[in-house]
Amino acid sequence: MTRQKETTRYGDWEPEEFVGNGEAVLAFLGDYFAGIRDLPVSPTVDARTLSAKLDVEMPQVGEDFTTILNDTRSLIVPYLTHWNHPRFHAYFSNTASLPGVLADTVSSALNVNAMLWKSSPAASALEKTVLRWMAGMLGIAPDGDGVLVNGASLATLYALTAAREAVSGLDVRERGLTGYGRRLRLYTSDQAHSSVDKAAIVLGIGLENVVRVPADDGYALRGAALAAAVRADLAAGHQPFAVVATAGTTAVAADDEIDAIADVCRRYSLWLHVDAAYGGFWRLAGSGAEAAADLARADSVVANPHKVLYAPMEVTALYCRHRDALPNVFRLVPEYLKTSPDDGVVDYMNYSPQLGRSFRALKLWWIIRSFGVQGLADRLQRSIDMARWLRSAARADPDWQVPVDSTYPLVCLRYVPRDLRRRYGREPVPLPQIASLNAGILDAVNASGSAFLSHAVLRDGYVLRVSIGNIRTEPSDVEALWTTLRSSAEQVRDGRWAPR
Numbered sequence: 001m002t003r004q005k006e007t008t009r010y011g012d013w014e015p016e017e018f019v020g021n022g023e024a025v026l027a028f029l030g031d032y033f034a035g036i037r038d039l040p041v042s043p044t045v046d047a048r049t050l051s052a053k054l055d056v057e058m059p060q061v062g063e064d065f066t067t068i069l070n071d072t073r074s075l076i077v078p079y080l081t082h083w084n085h086p087r088f089h090a091y092f093s094n095t096a097s098l099p100g101v102l103a104d105t106v107s108s109a110l111n112v113n114a115m116l117w118k119s120s121p122a123a124s125a126l127e128k129t130v131l132r133w134m135a136g137m138l139g140i141a142p143d144g145d146g147v148l149v150n151g152a153s154l155a156t157l158y159a160l161t162a163a164r165e166a167v168s169g170l171d172v173r174e175r176g177l178t179g180y181g182r183r184l185r186l187y188t189s190d191q192a193h194s195s196v197d198k199a200a201i202v203l204g205i206g207l208e209n210v211v212r213v214p215a216d217d218g219y220a221l222r223g224a225a226l227a228a229a230v231r232a233d234l235a236a237g238h239q240p241f242a243v244v245a246t247a248g249t250t251a252v253a254a255d256d257e258i259d260a261i262a263d264v265c266r267r268y269s270l271w272l273h274v275d276a277a278y279g280g281f282w283r284l285a286g287s288g289a290e291a292a293a294d295l296a297r298a299d300s301v302v303a304n305p306h307k308v309l310y311a312p313m314e315v316t317a318l319y320c321r322h323r324d325a326l327p328n329v330f331r332l333v334p335e336y337l338k339t340s341p342d343d344g345v346v347d348y349m350n351y352s353p354q355l356g357r358s359f360r361a362l363k364l365w366w367i368i369r370s371f372g373v374q375g376l377a378d379r380l381q382r383s384i385d386m387a388r389w390l391r392s393a394a395r396a397d398p399d400w401q402v403p404v405d406s407t408y409p410l411v412c413l414r415y416v417p418r419d420l421r422r423r424y425g426r427e428p429v430p431l432p433q434i435a436s437l438n439a440g441i442l443d444a445v446n447a448s449g450s451a452f453l454s455h456a457v458l459r460d461g462y463v464l465r466v467s468i469g470n471i472r473t474e475p476s477d478v479e480a481l482w483t484t485l486r487s488s489a490e491q492v493r494d495g496r497w498a499p500r
């Protein structure tokens, strides 16, 4: 790590050197992708050891690129959890597809700032195009507004900022939080993502005013339950203003009852934001389409290509049905950013608080053109089919339970072996016992490096979550995972596994 560069030049490369180094980088990445299946999905290094390796003194003199690349190979890659790995099944698994990877490289190299149309015309024009394409994939009318942002959490914040601005007589943009008198109330289900709460914190709504309506037995928010909560708040003198419904909830990938929720929103003049961060794009697959909720009635929608469409982090699409609702909150043009208006121009700096913006549209353009909509649909369907296989394998095994179904490729399952159930006779096995058994399985699988899972705690206890969505996952990976799950379960049950 300490070998110093011999030239007196500082850091940057001549174009020929760039090409040579670029070839070395491509060879390195080619090897990484070719060998990814053989890497442990997740490292077993403790934080102290890893920090000791990386927390070195900063270099005063430029170093040789070969050393930097070698250090990346030996000090970084082995200590990553590989989201690109075919047996990465935690959270909502995603993949950087290779066209997306190279498009991001090109986008960095071109280094344009897509804040104004004028500051980068083709980047803004392309953003318009890919947003229109993805609106088509999501079943959203293309005549509203859209913008690419970094993630769903911020997209929800921006959408709810527009929702708050739509409350008549409030005008926070101009007057600030001047003591409106009534509590603004925001509704979502008890299953919604924590980004809804974070938005309430940032917007001054306050966590107390996020009404977490209990979802039904299938973990979906129902229109009737929402309507009852709204009515109760109106009777108490509060001001309901917005609802966040989810298509593809985080724990179990349930869909809220979006049509009925949209009816309630219309009845009480509430802004409906749909968090389709995960659920949005699965409708491209044939079987996803059958069950897909109608997003067209939402006031705003967020969907994540970096979760589902094989786009490298970070890119999220935010749509708003009401033209100008986003710019009406965020447009603020200091003198130095003024440009002459022209037909068809979109200045994306007006659609969120972010001014300098990277060229996110390029990777979506490359990905959608490389796969085609049909290619994407086929890949998504494969994931759905693999998840179906795992669900039925687990259902067929009397030692396993699949407590909840999903139309998405997220399988929630838990190990409750027959001998344990027998021990409790007619009584249910205590939840803490099931939790500790299954948490042990999670640790054992993850420590093995052969797969990487996450967990959730449902109303009826702990579950292991297996998210299938990586582009390289093959049926044989899911079969291998099922074998690993069962053997790890037996080891944990018999006390043959202990954390290292």
Ligand SMILES: Cc1ncc(COP(=O)(O)O)c(C=O)c1O
Pocket (backbone or CB within 6 Å): 091, 092, 150, 151, 152, 153, 154, 193, 195, 246, 248, 249, 250, 275, 277, 278, 304, 316
């Ligand atoms: C349903 C849902 N919404 C929002 C988010 C946040 O997404 P991001 O990481 O893009 O902010 C997640 C993350 O997993 C999610 O599951």
